[in-house]
Amino acid sequence: MNLLVCISKTPETTAKIGFTDGDSKFNEEGVQFIMNPYDEWYALVRAIELKESVGGKVVAINVGPASNDVVIRKALAIGADEAVRINAEPQSAMTTAKYIADYAKSGDFDIVFLGKETIDYNGSEVGSMVAEYLDLPFFSYVSKLEMDGSKAIVTRDVEGGQETAEYTGAFVLSAAKGLAEQRIPNMRGIMMAKRKPLNVIEPSATEDLSVVVKYELPEAKSGVKMLDADDMDELVRLLHEEAKVI
């Protein structure tokens, strides 16, 4: 199978969040970047597992600047066969999706894998856009994917439960927890990654229709009110009268 995996770069979970340029830009200084966990742990690993069981190849794709190559090499070290970087600073989900779809059209991919969302902007937008550009079905929040010959059996997380679907043909999916088990790159993988191809493609210019104009940090909590464990009537009173939530 020919498998395309979309990987993105995000600030590490515990990174301190700050802004510059009159709060219009994310302050990258001192921030450590990682591969988006959903892309790395679930999408990429499941694609590699499928290739290992039925043959084919796994191509990792990223839309981003040259500084993303570190993250892309990691995908190769984990087991992708080759990588592509579309050389652009993505500003909106739609531009990113357009670039990914343009590349996907040039190859003959059976499944396009994405993460369910990036953990910085929590967008969850790119997947359904790629699917629409490619005119393919889209399964979001997939926590299980099995192949039965050419038929895919897909389980997706929905509110309060799960939905299982079957489909034969090419499709796009976004990966949620459960789809695979995280793999740590080993020394051999890291060495081999250096020799695997990483192609850089220059995109055509596209206009971003939706852009961030300003960031704000939330107001600090006024501080916790500690209550006496023997007086839960007081908690109920506060929830009713002060917080007004019950």
Next chain:
Amino acid sequence: MSVLVYIENPKGNFKKAANELIFFGRSVADKMNVECHAVVLGSVSSFDAIQNAGAHKIHHFSDNSFDAFDSQQVAKIVDTAANAVGAKVIVVGHTANGKSILGRVAVRQNAGSVSGVNTMPTLDGGFKIKKGVFSGKATAEFEIKSDVKVLSLMGNSFQASDFDNTAEIVTDSSTNSDSSVTITDLSTVEGTVPLPEAELVVSAGRGMKGPENWGIIDELANELGATTACSRPVADIGWRPHHEHVGQTGVAIRPNLYIAAGISGAIQHLAGVNQSKTIVVINKDPEAPFFKAADYGICADLFDVVPKITEALKKYKANN
């Protein structure tokens, strides 16, 4: 011109989120001085719940082939309806299904989009709207520059209230879905409010010691009419069902009240719950990081405290 909302009706029923979405769509429509239209697909047991929610017209594509969700088919219908009513703003829920059509509709309409919005847009000097980013650690204001805008609304962002008009229902029974996806199973818990819609949530973590101890959490949740949630390790080891897991890798929620018992409050857990309006933390460790994010804290043994809260609630209910 109009605002168009796509309304979900899982298993034929409208949930609270439907009213909230229509309320939001209508409020935006009023700001723009246009009508609010809603699109509903597949079987509907009754429109009563949403008929006064604010929509001027509800377009119902009633063929039951739409009961099986396929993002490609739904996006096609929403796109066609949007063109027919001249929609300038298209709103879907920030749910598994809503999010799977958001991008598709945006591409079809060549529209800028923002997902997971939680405020009303401002319209003067461009269309601007906010959402939480960096797992709730900040807010970003987006500007959408295209003629048509597509949004997904984060659950529990607004308190819906009825409008005095009754929506006209326009039924189309001849269009059907020509999906090639086969849905073989849909298993969801019935009778409880799904987490993303829940106003009240009682959650517990590893401090519970084992799945057999969850009775006190269920009792508190029942007494409150709350939905239950859990921390990730608890779902990972199978003490609780996977769909209850909240946090960065689980569901992100913003209930009015989040009660956390025996959860340390790791940053990845907070990422999914820090937009809750009021947070109550029960933990026996005074140094537990969760206390810093809490409004009310009780530093004690949860096995002692949780039943006491349930008792206090019973007493309160009896007196009011």
